[in-house]
């Protein structure tokens with residue numbers, strides 16, 4: 026309901042935190058094993074103090090070569106990225122990196138199920154969009170196509186996911202619809 | 205052949221490097237998408253110098269909650285860990301952490317294919333062992349069972365993987381045999 030939706034929106038969790046919490050729920054119920062991958066870091070210097078943990082004193086963020094989330098559900102390999110936008114009417118494609126699209130295409134070729142979860146933060150609406158639909162826009166954007174995916178496209182071709190109590194974002198129910 | 209085996213052994217690559225190279229080969233041929241997960245890091249302090257990349261100045265290694273490798277092959281979810289031992293006659297179970305075993309059990313319950321790749325470094329021999337065989341030993345080790353898996357068990361129940369030129373470790377051929 027709208028009330029629930031507003032209430033959850035007030036928690037101040039990021040989409041990533043909401044998904045991590047949902048994944049924890051799915052894991053605890055034996056429904057699926059999906060984890061966010063750690064942020065890739067280039068480690069340059071490490072100190073090994075006596076009697077305490079190794080301390081990294083110089084490191085840099087590296088560009089990820091894959092999407093953020095993957096795992097297994099009902100025997101299927103799932104792979105997806107999650108993105109928020111504060112836009113009201115469309116999702117800007119510049120939120121994706123070429124390597125993420127490439128990775129999703131590779132996973133689909135190997136038989137995986139790939140999609141993206143997009144949150145329109147100011148609308149408090151979340152959609153699952155299949156990767157093939159994302160590719161449609163992505164592949165046209167450098168050939169005179171749109172630089173963003175309109176909200177109406179998510180409404181027509183995506184699957185809207187409504188917040189629940191547990192899991193917070195029941196996205197595996199949406200995955201059931203594309204399997 | 206023995207000659208090849210000795211030659212590859214001399215390269216001085218770790219098992220992880222050998223597997224990363226093999227995964228790169230599989231990826232480039234469109235045969236499978238398997239990546240090593242980044243090492244999980246707890247970031248404490250980050251500096252943002254002008255005109256240069258953000259620099260992490262305090263961070264710590266975190267315990268991983270999953271195995272090191274996962275991905276998709278012929279539509280199947282693969283999940284595995286890779287371990288080296290300098291032992292000559294058995295693989296010590298203390299090389300595994302409880303959370304890795306727990307994670308593999310969860311993945312199998314969700315329909316994934318789980319295994320471990322063990323290298324006996326001094327013998328230059330590599331085996332794929334299915335997770336269920338690993339669990340057999342793991343679950344008995346705290347109830348008076350052995351603390352290690354004998355080499356003979358790998359020879360009988362595992363699949364030996366011989367080095368090749370490309371991919372260096374053709375482990376997906378061994379996966380074909382357990383699918």
Ligand SMILES: [Mg+2]
Pocket residue numbers: 093106107108
């Ligand atoms: Mg993301």
Ligand SMILES: [Mg+2]
Pocket residue numbers: 272285286287
């Ligand atoms: Mg390992």
